[in-house]
Amino acid sequence: MPSYVITGTSRGLGLGFVKALSLEPDNTVFALARNVVDATQLSDFVKQHVHKNIHIIEADNTHQKSMQNAADEVSKHTGGKLDMLINNAALIHHERDHLTLDSYPNPELLEQDLNIFLRTNVLGTIHTINAFLPLLLAGSMKKCIILASPLGTIKMTLATNFAGATGYGISKAAMSLATAKYAARFRNEGLAFLLVNPGFVKTMPGPKDEVEKLYDFQTANARKKFPDFEGAITVEDSVRDQLVLFDRVTIANTGDFLNRDGTDGDSRL
Template identity: 25%
Template structure:
């Protein structure tokens, strides 16, 4: 049985990842969301799955809260986690520039996009270490790539650049424990964050991300992937 934990799993890319992993027999998916009152689509999925083939557990998690993440770790004590997908994120300064920057939003953006993946990994490290072939994928963005000049949305771009750099170091540190770490640009996706004018659907993005996760190993740990499996320039 493979156990997958996905943060921000009640909508968008996270929700599609839940669906994709549940297509694989022998998989347990732990789907987390900040507000359990908004998990209605997850409830619908849970009602329809064949529980003899797969399992779905819906649990509350506020990735920005030390206590909430610690509570999750307590709840999952002794549970092996084979795949962790850090999907939860925010885009609070979309379209903002220098003169209308809101620095309280900078702090919130960095906490959720840059710090929280580490907050979750730190608490769930014992669970990941139990796996023979653990994998961690953090959903990032090409907007955090230093090779891709862009303007505006400074907080979002900087938060993604920060988590990219941090995950490089984490990949090196966890390599001796046989835990593979990578980040991925999911594409410009038609979600609440990406907007209706975006280039690809959540299903298209997740089909690619799923394969990225399946192909992640100790040979390509520390990589920055595009949703289609290609390597993204840092």
């Protein structure tokens, strides 16, 4: 029975992975959420799901002990093994996303914001991976997925001339190098690490009409520089494509940054 751990499952892509993977009754899915009480979309889905193959575990990746407790709980169910870890949890949006590194009102606020993103998106992901490493090494698939973003690459930052979303971009860049370090460390043990760009996915909260207008605006802006930009896609489409990719990759791909269709992650937005 293949086993999967997914972080950040209260909504969006994380919840999408839970829904898709739990359709196969032989799969065992562990859905990690920072606050289970608030994860109503997740809990409602699990309650009505025909296959009783989903385990909800409360875990906060900014606390190492919390992630270790989650790994211990998973281990009890799987006999100390895990086939795939999908690192989806991340801080994406912030009230000061529009600020550039030089436009903060004071250096203390800049440092505060960068630390928040680095703690969640880098240290939090590292804590998660470290907690589940023994289980992954004992598993059959031996795959660790980290959701990445073109906003965290030098090439795309310069190509788009986008200087905002500094905390998110810098943290994603740092996690990309951390992933390469893991890939170098565990290549000979057959554990593959993969960075994946899920695409421009419709996960933004808010009133539907307002959100759709924002997606249209951002798509139009992106197409000025990248005419072939596909625009916003559904969670279901992104998850479907990613799962096909996850199944296809091998240890030969460890450390790669790929789009959800398997192309080079630096090749487009």
